[in-house]
Amino acid sequence: MIPRDAKVTALELARGFPIVSFTGPRQSGKTTLARALFGDHAYVSLEDPEQREFATADPKGFLARFKAGLILDEVQRAPELFSWLQGVVDSERSMGRFVLTGSQEFGLRAGITQSLAGRVGLVHLLPLSLSELAGAGVVAGSLDMAMLQGGYPPIHDREVPPRLWFPNYVNxxxxxxxxxxxxxxxxEQFRRFVRLCAAHTGQLVNLSAIGADCGISHVTAREWLSVLEASYLVVRVPPYFRNFGKRLVKRPKLYFVDVGLAAWLLGIRDPETLNTHPLRGALFETLVVSEMLKERFNGGEPAELYFWRDHVGHEVDLVWERQGELHAMEIKSGATFAPDWLDGIDRWRRVTGGEEVKSTLVYGGDEVFVRDGVEVRSWRGVGQ
Structure with a gap:
C-alpha cells in the first residue's frame, strides 16, 4: 500500500467522532486505507448480497454482532442502517467505533445528513496525489506520462497499464x-456524454452544448452531470464572486477528478499523442486543480476553490482564501517560463485594489524560483 496523506486527518477524526466516513470515487483506496488504519475492526462489505440482505432486514441484529468496532464498506447500499447507527453511537459514546466507506455521494450524504449529523468525521479520499506517488518512488518521470497515468492506486501499486485499467473501470x-x-x-448515449464531459474539462460548463452534441435535453444533461459528481468523477469549480467592480461570468468550470481518466476518455494512449494534443493545456489544468483538491481534502479542509474571470475573458485559474489571506494561482502547461504568463496575476492584483495576495504560477517545467513576487512552482510540487 502506498502511504496516504489523509492518514493523519483520519486518525484525528477517529479521536473526536464516533463514526469516520471515507468517501471518494471507486478504486481510490478508501477500503485499503480504512483497513490499514483500523485493523482491529471487523470488516463487512455491503456489496455482498447476503450481508446486505441481513443489514436491510434486521439492522439492529446486524450491528449487534460487532461490539469492538466495524468497517462498513459501501454503506449507502443499506440506508436502513443509518438510523440504527445513530442509536448505537448515542448510547455508547465510543469514539471511532464505526468506519464507513462509500463511493456514491447521494446515498451517503443523505444518510449522514438525516441521521448522523454531528456524529461523523468525513474524509474525502481522491486518487493518489503527486506527492504521495513521489514519496513511494513511483511518480512518472515525465509530465505527459504522469497525466496519462493519473492517480488511481491500481495503476501504480499493481502496475496495471492505463490502457488496460481505464476501460475496465469505465465499464x-x-x-x-x-x-x-x-x-x-x-x-452508449451515457458513455458518449461522459466522453463529451472529458472534452470539456477545464472549461466553463455548457450543458446545452454538451446535451445537444449528445442528443439529450439540457435537463437530462444536468441530471447526468450530477451523477458524475455524485460518483466523484467530476467536480465543478465555482466563480469567485467577491465584488471588485467588474462584470463576472457566473457559470462554474468543469474538471475531471483524475486527469488520467479524462485523457483515456479522449482517446489519448501515449505521451507522444498527448504532447501535441489540442487539449493538453486543459488536461494540465485538470491535473493541477485535482492536486489542489487532494491537498485540501487530505488535510481535512473543504474544497473552497474558485476561479475568477471577467466578461471579456481576463482570468485567474484558481482563487482561494486561507486564514484571511487571498491566494491566486495561474496554470501554464509549457516547460519554459515566459514573462507574459504573469499578466493574469498582474491584472488580478490591480483588480483587487492593492489587497495583499499570495500569488503562485504552476508550470510544466522543473525549476522553482520567484519572479516579480510570484512563486513559480514546478508541476512536481504543486500540491505540497
Missing part, C-alpha cells in the same frame, strides 16, 4: 454505479 462504473443512481435507457 464497471456504467454497469454497477449508474443503474443505482438513475435509469439510463441508452447506455
Amino acid at each position: 464497471t462504473y456504467l454497469e454497477r454505479d449508474v443503474p443505482q443512481l438513475l435509469e439510463v435507457r441508452n447506455r
Whole structure:
C-alpha cells in the first residue's frame, strides 16, 4: 500500500467522532486505507448480497454482532442502517467505533445528513496525489506520462497499464454505479456524454452544448452531470464572486477528478499523442486543480476553490482564501517560463485594489524560483 496523506486527518477524526466516513470515487483506496488504519475492526462489505440482505432486514441484529468496532464498506447500499447507527453511537459514546466507506455521494450524504449529523468525521479520499506517488518512488518521470497515468492506486501499486485499467473501470462504473443512481435507457448515449464531459474539462460548463452534441435535453444533461459528481468523477469549480467592480461570468468550470481518466476518455494512449494534443493545456489544468483538491481534502479542509474571470475573458485559474489571506494561482502547461504568463496575476492584483495576495504560477517545467513576487512552482510540487 502506498502511504496516504489523509492518514493523519483520519486518525484525528477517529479521536473526536464516533463514526469516520471515507468517501471518494471507486478504486481510490478508501477500503485499503480504512483497513490499514483500523485493523482491529471487523470488516463487512455491503456489496455482498447476503450481508446486505441481513443489514436491510434486521439492522439492529446486524450491528449487534460487532461490539469492538466495524468497517462498513459501501454503506449507502443499506440506508436502513443509518438510523440504527445513530442509536448505537448515542448510547455508547465510543469514539471511532464505526468506519464507513462509500463511493456514491447521494446515498451517503443523505444518510449522514438525516441521521448522523454531528456524529461523523468525513474524509474525502481522491486518487493518489503527486506527492504521495513521489514519496513511494513511483511518480512518472515525465509530465505527459504522469497525466496519462493519473492517480488511481491500481495503476501504480499493481502496475496495471492505463490502457488496460481505464476501460475496465469505465465499464464497471456504467454497469454497477449508474443503474443505482438513475435509469439510463441508452447506455452508449451515457458513455458518449461522459466522453463529451472529458472534452470539456477545464472549461466553463455548457450543458446545452454538451446535451445537444449528445442528443439529450439540457435537463437530462444536468441530471447526468450530477451523477458524475455524485460518483466523484467530476467536480465543478465555482466563480469567485467577491465584488471588485467588474462584470463576472457566473457559470462554474468543469474538471475531471483524475486527469488520467479524462485523457483515456479522449482517446489519448501515449505521451507522444498527448504532447501535441489540442487539449493538453486543459488536461494540465485538470491535473493541477485535482492536486489542489487532494491537498485540501487530505488535510481535512473543504474544497473552497474558485476561479475568477471577467466578461471579456481576463482570468485567474484558481482563487482561494486561507486564514484571511487571498491566494491566486495561474496554470501554464509549457516547460519554459515566459514573462507574459504573469499578466493574469498582474491584472488580478490591480483588480483587487492593492489587497495583499499570495500569488503562485504552476508550470510544466522543473525549476522553482520567484519572479516579480510570484512563486513559480514546478508541476512536481504543486500540491505540497
